[in-house]
Amino acid sequence: MSSLYTRSKEFTRNRKSQSDSPPASPSPTAKTLRHERLSRLESGGGNPTTSDSYGDRASARARREAREARLASLTSRVEEDSNRDYKKLYESALTENQKLKTKLQEAQLELADIKSKLEKMAQQKQEKTSDRSSMLEMEKRERRALERKMSEMEEEMKVLTELKSDNQRLKDENGALIRVISKLSK
Secondary structure (H helix, E strand, C coil), X not given: CHXXXXXXXXXXXXXXXXXXXXXXXXXXXXXXXXXXXXXXXXXXXXXXXXXXXXXXXXXXXXXXXXXXXXXXXHHHHHHHHHHHHHHHHHHHHHHHHHHHHHHHHHHHHHHHHHHHHHHHHHHHHXXXXXXXXXXXXXXXXXXXXXXXXXXXXXXXXXXXXXXXXXHHHHHHHHHHHHHHHHHHHC
């Protein structure tokens, strides 16, 4: 039973692969075998003799072997073609992958270069802004210090003017006292 199953399985496989292949003109042996079958069917198909059944079996075996040989040659040709195609496809895919890898590496290098430039620019900008902010802060401190000094000097100026006026008053009083003393001493 298992041998029949495998044989029928092979037969269906062979049929499929045979139907996939382009139609070929029937061989002369196939034509004669078909003709014999038709003549046997037309004759009424009475009880076949043992020699007929033996001949049928032998011719069936020969047909099967011829079919298997044909299919083997077709499958080997198909396999060779597919192997060649796969090899070509593999090689083309491999070269394309290599090209893409080099492009990717170039793009990664360019990206790294751009990132470093961007970081440098950001750092410079940050330094400039920190420098500006420190400069602004220093200027503000200096301005405050100058304003304090100005206010202190204004206060001193007020004090000086007051002192000058007091000094002038004292000089005047001193002169008046000297005159009074000189009048008294005479």
